[in-house]
Amino acid sequence: MNGTSTPAAVGGIDELRRLLQELPGPDGTATGAARAREPQLTKPPGSLGRLEAIAEWLATWQGRHPPTLDSVQVRVFAGNHGVVAKGVSAYPAEVTAQMVGNFQAGGAAVNQLCRAAGATLDVVALELERPTADFTEAPAMTEGEFIIAFNAGMASVPDGCDLLGVGEMGIGNTTSAAAICHALFGGAAGDWTGPGTGVAGAALDAKAQVVADAVVRHAAARSDGLEVLRRLGGRELAAMAGAITAARLKRVPVLLDGYVATAAAAALQAVSTDALDHALAAHVSAEPAHRGLLERLGKTALLEFSMRLGEASGAALAIPLVRAALACHAGMATFAEAGVTDKD
Numbered sequence: 001m002n003g004t005s006t007p008a009a010v011g012g013i014d015e016l017r018r019l020l021q022e023l024p025g026p027d028g029t030a031t032g033a034a035r036a037r038e039p040q041l042t043k044p045p046g047s048l049g050r051l052e053a054i055a056e057w058l059a060t061w062q063g064r065h066p067p068t069l070d071s072v073q074v075r076v077f078a079g080n081h082g083v084v085a086k087g088v089s090a091y092p093a094e095v096t097a098q099m100v101g102n103f104q105a106g107g108a109a110v111n112q113l114c115r116a117a118g119a120t121l122d123v124v125a126l127e128l129e130r131p132t133a134d135f136t137e138a139p140a141m142t143e144g145e146f147i148i149a150f151n152a153g154m155a156s157v158p159d160g161c162d163l164l165g166v167g168e169m170g171i172g173n174t175t176s177a178a179a180i181c182h183a184l185f186g187g188a189a190g191d192w193t194g195p196g197t198g199v200a201g202a203a204l205d206a207k208a209q210v211v212a213d214a215v216v217r218h219a220a221a222r223s224d225g226l227e228v229l230r231r232l233g234g235r236e237l238a239a240m241a242g243a244i245t246a247a248r249l250k251r252v253p254v255l256l257d258g259y260v261a262t263a264a265a266a267a268l269q270a271v272s273t274d275a276l277d278h279a280l281a282a283h284v285s286a287e288p289a290h291r292g293l294l295e296r297l298g299k300t301a302l303l304e305f306s307m308r309l310g311e312a313s314g315a316a317l318a319i320p321l322v323r324a325a326l327a328c329h330a331g332m333a334t335f336a337e338a339g340v341t342d343k344d
Contacts, residue, residue, distance in 0.1 A: 033065035055329035079236035081172035113316035153242025167257035167312020177263035225270025283314035
C-alpha cells in the first residue's frame with residue numbers, strides 16, 4: 001500500500017479537519033510511466049480519448065504502473081432521515097430497511113450491475129431504526145453521531161482494494177443533498193431541490209421550502225463543510241465521506257455515484273480543495289441539480305444515462321469503462337512490438 005496508514009478511527013471533527021489538510025497527493029512517478037507508455041501504443045495519439053485519461057488516473061492514484069483492477073469494490077451506505085416527517089419523500093422511511101434487505105438478497109439493480117462489472121458489493125446499514133434529527137429543528141447529528149458514521153465509512157474500505165464505487169440508500173436523502181448544496185453554494189433552494197423519489201407540484205415546492213428553512217437555521221455553519229455535512233447530512237452521507245477519505249489514504253481511486261454521493265463529497269472539497277482529486281464522477285443523474293453540482297466541483301461525468309436510482313448503480317455501471325481503459329493501456333502492443341511504423 002503506497003498511501004499513508006488509515007487511522008483506526010477519527011476522534012473528532014477537528015482531527016478530521018487536520019487529516020483532510022494532509023492527504024497524500026498524486027504519484028508523479030506512476031503518472032510519468034503512464035504518459036510515457038501511451039504514445040507508444042499502436043494508435044494515433046489521443047485517439048482513445050477519455051480512456052487514455054482514465055488509465056493515467058488509475059496509475060496516478062494507485063501509485064503504481066501498470067495499475068491493476070483485481071479487487072473492485074462497491075459500497076452502499078444506508079441511513080434514515082428525521083426530515084422525512086416533513087413529507088419530503090413519496091416513500092415512507094421503512095423502505096430504506098426493506099431495500100437493504102433486497103440488496104442483501106441480491107435482488108436490486110446494483111447487485112446485477114456489480115455482477116456484470118466483476119465488482120464485490122457490500123451494504124453498510126447505519127442505525128436504520130434511529131433516524132437522524134429533523135434538521136429543520138436541530139442538527140441532523142451530534143458530533144459523536146457524525147464521527148461514528150464517518151468512521152464506519154472509513155472502515156468499509158478494505159486493504160488491497162484497487163477501485164471503489166460509492167453510493168447510498170436512504171429515504172429523504174435528496175432533501176439532505178439539496179440542503180448541503182444550498183448551504184455550500186448558495187443560490188435559491190429550488191435550484192438544488194429535485195423530485196427525488198418522485199415528488200412534484202406542490203409537494204416539490206414544499207420540499208424546497210424545507211431545504212430553505214434548514215439552511216437558514218444552520219446559516220452560521222455554512223463556511224465549514226464538515227459542519228454542513230453534520231448538520232444537514234445523514235449517517236449514510238457521513239459514511240460516504242469517510243469511505244472517500246479512507247480511499248485517498250489507501251491510494252484507491254473512487255467512482256462517485258449520483259447527486260447524494262456527490263453532495264457528500266462536496267463537503268470534503270469545501271474543506272480541502274484537492275480532497276476529490278482521486279475521484280471521478282461516474283455519471284450525471286436525472287436529478288436536476290446534479291449537473292450543476294458537478295460543474296461546481298470541476299467534474300465531468302463519464303456517463304449520462306438519465307438514471308436517478310442511487311444505490312451506487314451509476315458507479316457500478318462505469319466500472320466496465322475503467323476496465324476497458326486499463327485493458328487498452330496495459331494490453332495493447334507498442335509500435336515496436338507490433339512492427340508497425342510510427343509517425344515521423
